[in-house]
Amino acid sequence: MKSKYPSPILGAAFALFAALSNGTVGVLSRSAFNEGIGHTAVAFWRCGIALSLISIVVLWKGGGLARLTAAFAGSWKIAVCSALGIFTLYHFETQAFAYAPIPLVAILVFAGGLGAIALDIVILKERVTTRKVFAMVMVFLGGFFLIAGDGLVTGSMMGVTLALIAGLGYASFIFAWKFFKLRSSLENFWLFLAYGVVMLAVPYLWSGAQIPSANALPSLLLLSVIPSFCGFYCTILALQHIEAYKTQVIESSEPFFSALFAAVFFGEWLTGSGLCASLAIILGALITSMPDRRGVPLQGNKSSAKSYAAFINQRQLRLI
Template identity: 35%
Template sequence: MKIYGGLLAVLAALLNGTVGFFSVNLFQTGLSSEAVAFYKCLIAFMTLGVWAAMTGQLGTLGRYVRQLWLRIAVCAFFGFFVLYYFETAAYQHINVAVVVFCLFGASTIATFLLNAALGRRWVNKHELVAMLLSLGGLYLVFVETQQLSGQESTGLLLAVVAGLGYASFLVLTQKLGLGGGLIPVAALLLFGVIYLSIPLALSGWAVPSSDSLFDLLMLAILPTIGGFWCTTKSLTLIESQSVQLIELTEPIFALIIGFVFLGQLVTGPQMLGGGLIMVAIVIHEFAILDRLDRLWARSKRSYS
């Protein structure tokens, strides 16, 4: 079950890695960040609504929302409004790569700390080493942009808030027992659409053109439905900090997608950064430090 949960988190990272590719196309059509965030969620919710109607799941969805509406509203606030709104707002102030770096860095640290705080314990050595290695890996992945310093503080703050929102979503979704599957995703999207309609209305409604429909549909199906389904399902199988750590492979997949479809070269530091992220995952998930301690203790006994 743990392996299956890890594979789902990897698949979520792969699907989420397509966000940048399709978002760039949509921004070029003239859609604002608020419009992109809202319409991809709206299309995703409508798609799942059609699925629920065709499979006779509308009643199940309605009962699920009535029973857990407060928990769903809280998790959707952090996972859709805080994440999507503040992330897209940050793009207006700083480079996309810096946004992703700050978002993932804040989310990784916050996820581990929130789990430790709610469990009334200290961060253990595996978590500490994994955090340090993953942050170092993220830095190497994005340092090639040469824009990790001297940026506007507003953009950095917005990206950090988005990361804190995603960390809260991961931890609370698991702690509140929302479960996994398309029904929870549809319910979360319902509240997400409501939340995201507010900033779009304040900035001015915009109707997407026919040229943007394909990219919006891909964003709705791949990262929004597929990514969140994999994430919520993996949260029923493994710990939220494990999900967050494994999903740090998203920048690696984004680099691969950029290389294959956009012809963007992957540099040596970026490959080293990806390697550090993989090492962090292995150390945390397989308790490598405990294994090394046992081997060291065994070797000391054999020589004594």
């Protein structure tokens, strides 16, 4: 039976590259904070600059404006995904970096997505195997011990709560994009960012509409290009090749990259128990990213099963 997912290996590669890109959010956001930029301004400008970049790409091709106009009709589904994946993630995650260390926030963001993984299995009817259950248990236990350990030692409960809300929003975005069966086109990605800019403009204007300084622009530009553009686009590309739950769990390897960058640039390390919890989450991601074993198509496609049986009979006759 032919798989409905074109290339599992390519999908896993996209998800892993998205995790690498998203792992830079913490250090780049902290760099912007050090230049006197508030969290609402960082969230708004990183999304706004990314929208400007994708606008150039879309409009560069002939008929770009017409394609955007056509895609806008009935784009409420993209707006829902943007509310989850852009507003909820950007607003709460960026704020969490002000209350907790970068590695802790990064890991909690993905530990908070377990509820959405359950939705993938229950609603999207994605097949449950022993390996999948084991992977999710590893992620759950890692997140639990991280909250119970480093969450109470190195960061405030405010930071933990904000990170978990951001994680639930991001994981729900992955589920919603797959549930709505949205295409990973540049036009849809433009609308995704455009809706996000509009939503993020509300807290940005409410907080005083801070204008970034020249020193903060490099950090904001890198935030826009690496996690906002490359990270999100690789995520929606991954969803075209692998299951939504698998994309979520593979991207839970982001804390590894985030912790590495935080240690190199800011000297922030997790405690011993935090490192063990992080390894449990990453182990769950690695187990999930392994290709599924393909069995004999004895169910669902009778013609394929008959063809396989005929092939075996011919091989046996040749041996005789």
